[in-house]
Amino acid sequence: MADSQDLxxxxxxxxxxxxxxxxxxxNHMLERLEAFLDRERRFTRDAAHELRTPVAAALAQVEAAEKGYLSQEEVLPAVKEELLRMKRLVEALLILAREGRVERVGLDLAALAREEAEAxxxxxxxxxxxxxxGNPLLLAQALRNLLQNALLHGEGKGVRVVLEVAGKEAFLGVVDQGPGMPEEALKEAGRPFFRASRAPGEGLGLSVAQKVAEAHGGRLELLPNTPSGLRARLVLSLTAD
Structure with missing residues (x-):
């Protein structure tokens, strides 16, 4: 195996x-290792593809300005938008690469949820x-991603932030009354770069939310809302260290 590198x-x-x-x-260890490396290769390939798009777009704008086809006033906003897109991608990739390592502090989860809802x-x-x-920055980012997802894909209908407590778990999420997601899409929605529609976006919002939930010992749940829409929430243990 070492000589052939064939897992x-x-x-x-x-x-x-x-x-x-x-x-x-x-053999069980090899199966898990092979699956892990396959996921890493797929993720790296997808990340490179996603980063290449804004880089190419920004470069095309700069080259057009150099040749006199576009003015600086036309180029600067377009280049800035592509750089901001790259920034969002890199920040999301860094969160996905944390591998569960987060610094936790005491915080008020209700105050955090209320602040993001007001924003x-x-x-x-x-x-x-x-x-x-928990980590307030990561939790706020995850909730922000759920809100942005609801406002974009849920068409902004009936969007609200909901925090509930049941037993030893807290459910922090966003509910909307939009068109919802097909059952097959619900199963894939946490995968990096997955897009359930052609709406603009990087396809990392739900992946980041899922990673943040897992880093806090929890999980991301995507459930159909009644009568329509989506209920996306972080399930967080109130007893985790």
Whole structure:
């Protein structure tokens, strides 16, 4: 395996007892390692493709200005927009690369949710206060992504921020009354660069939200709303360290 670098090779689990169990465990490790490397290669390929687009667009604008086809007044806003897109992509990729390492501090999850709701001009539903230990910057970014997703793909219909507590879990999310997402899209929506529609965007918003939830020992849930729309929420443990 070391010589060929072929992780599809497997050890034949012959014999019995501990030797066979070791071979099966080794094969299981190889399967997981092969799947991990496949995901990394796919992610790297997709990330390179997404970053290449704004770079090419910005370069084309600069070259057009150099040749006198466009004025600086025309070029600067377009280049700035592409650079901002690259900035959003890089920031999202950095969050995805954190691998669960986050610094946690004491915060008020209700105050954070209410602040983001006010910033987007949508109502907040939930408790007045909810103590929590987490990373406020990452949690705010995840909620912001859910809001942007609802306003864009949910067509801004009935968008509201909702914070609920059930047992030892907090549910922080966004509800909308837009067209919703097909069942197959709901299964794929957390994958980096996945787009359920042709609406503008990088396809990283829900992936980042999912990564932030996982970094806090939780998960991202995407559920159909009744009678229409989407309920996207971070499920966060209130007992996690």
């Amino acid at each position: 599809s090779l497997r050890v034949v689990p012959e014999g019995g007892g501990e030797l066979k169990a070791l071979a099966e465990a080794f 987007f001009g949508v109502p907040y539903e939930g408790p007045e206060s909810l103590p929590y230990r």
